[in-house]
Amino acid sequence: MVKICCIGAGYVGGPTMAVIALKCPDIEVVVVDISKPRIEAWNSDTLPIYEPGLDDVVKQCRGKNLFFSTDVEKHVAEADIIFVSVNTPTKTRGLGAGKAADLTYWESAARMIADVSKSDKIVVEKSTVPVKTAEAIEKILTHNSKGINYQILSNPEFLAEGTAIEDLFKPDRVLIGGRETPEGRKAVQALKDVYAHWVPEDRILTTNLWSAELSKLAANAFLAQRISSVNAISALCEATGANVSEVAYAVGKDTRIGPKFLNASVGFGGSCFQKDILNLVYIIDPEKLREIGFIVYSIGKPLDAWLKDMPAVA
Ligand SMILES: NC(=O)c1ccc[n+]([C@@H]2O[C@H](COP(=O)([O-])OP(=O)(O)OC[C@H]3O[C@@H](n4cnc5c(N)ncnc54)[C@H](O)[C@@H]3O)[C@@H](O)[C@H]2O)c1
Numbered sequence: 079m080v081k082i083c084c085i086g087a088g089y090v091g092g093p094t095m096a097v098i099a100l101k102c103p104d105i106e107v108v109v110v111d112i113s114k115p116r117i118e119a120w121n122s123d124t125l126p127i128y129e130p131g132l133d134d135v136v137k138q139c140r141g142k143n144l145f146f147s148t149d150v151e152k153h154v155a156e157a158d159i160i161f162v163s164v165n166t167p168t169k170t171r172g173l174g175a176g177k178a179a180d181l182t183y184w185e186s187a188a189r190m191i192a193d194v195s196k197s198d199k200i201v202v203e204k205s206t207v208p209v210k211t212a213e214a215i216e217k218i219l220t221h222n223s224k225g226i227n228y229q230i231l232s233n234p235e236f237l238a239e240g241t242a243i244e245d246l247f248k249p250d251r252v253l254i255g256g257r258e259t260p261e262g263r264k265a266v267q268a269l270k271d272v273y274a275h276w277v278p279e280d281r282i283l284t285t286n287l288w289s290a291e292l293s294k295l296a297a298n299a300f301l302a303q304r305i306s307s308v309n310a311i312s313a314l315c316e317a318t319g320a321n322v323s324e325v326a327y328a329v330g331k332d333t334r335i336g337p338k339f340l341n342a343s344v345g346f347g348g349s350c351f352q353k354d355i356l357n358l359v360y361i362i363d364p365e366k367l368r369e370i371g372f373i374v375y376s377i378g379k380p381l382d383a384w385l386k387d388m389p390a391v392a
Contacts, residue, residue: 080105082272083157085187087111087120087146089127089242090204090235091163096135097246099144101276108145108153120146131243151194158197159269161233162187163204168353177360179208179353188218191228198227200265204235206350208357209291212255229265231256232287234294252282255290298354304339312342 082098084091087109099107111117119126125136136144147153154160164183169175184205191201201219203212212230219228232255237245252273256266266284273282285293312322322342330337 080159080272081157082107082159082161083153084109084161084163084204085111085150085154086161086163086165086183086205087113087116087126088163088165089239090237091161092120092125092127093129093132093135093237093242094163094204094235094246095161096132096139096144097243098272099139099142100135102272103139103143105272106143106145107139108147108157110147110150110153112148112150114148117146117148129240129242135243151190154191155194155196157199159200159202159272160191161202161204163235166205166207166353168356174360177356179206179357181207181211181214184211184215185218188215192219192222195226195228198229200229200231200268202269203230203232203291206234206294206354206357207232207291208360209288209295211291212287227261229256229261230287231265231269232290233269234290236294236297247276249277249281252277253285253290253293254282255285255287258286295354295358298351299358301339302351302355305341305343308340308342 082095082105084095084107088111091109091111095107095109098105109120116126120136121140125132140146162184164187166179166181166184169178169180184207188201191199201215203215212232216228216230219230232253234253236249236251236253254266254269254273256262270282270284308322308326311325314320315322315325326340326342327337329335330340
């Protein structure tokens, strides 16, 4: 029996692993966390988070092939595939403070994996991380690997809070990035086999590691950019007497544009959007990478400021 261990029983780790357990009765899934109250809640009738449909999924498999535990080291040591779904908040101090992701939790999880592992492991980045994190994690894991082979995969999560179970049941896509070596491809296939229990093959995309890491940040940047753009149009509507709902509806009817993420509002919110975009901004120096910086830099700026900054475009 394949054994999966997920480090981090949060918004992503809990629901994602519950759905994997439900859809893959032949796989044992253990979700571990250093937070005792969180694990106690996952083992109780009052789960630590609310998502429509989550209670049902957990009730169907908890105690059968889905377990929640604080015995992190034991379950990591026993697992074939380890998902790392710990928090990656924005750094509050040091280099890159206010922009770069704080990878302290990730690095400490990687060190623990290296310490307790006695067999080969596939380590899956589930957390949202900056591009090239897999390289740093690989260094930690292989620093004193005792002959153990680690394959790092990037498998970013695209679920949205509020529709997590629906998103996991019917994802637009599952993205798996790995090393382009025979061992890397084998690891990608092993994770693909897990998702193939319920996700149609043409929705499971496989890429190299860096494409997968960057795609998550880029997808959030595009979504935020749409909100930002419609907000800029809303300012134009106020000045001209147009109605932004009517304009957004008319624009969204174009099949090349589509209707989603075109609601004018106070701006884009949610910790994920803000921190993922900060992350992208952090890796882009707009002076050196003007064409790339242009997309990201424009997010969140009023249209006139954006045009002033980009004379070539204006
Ligand atoms: N919340 C979302 O909607 C969402 C969507 C997509 C991606 N993400 C990304 O997924 C990652 C996880 O997000 P989340 O919302 O689930 O975070 P969360 O804060 O809800 O959960 C993270 C959990 O990891 C645990 N943890 C931290 N270090 C640990 C360690 N060394 N060992 C064991 N447990 C440890 C914490 O105790 C916490 O319970 C983040 O990178 C986030 O950006 C989140």
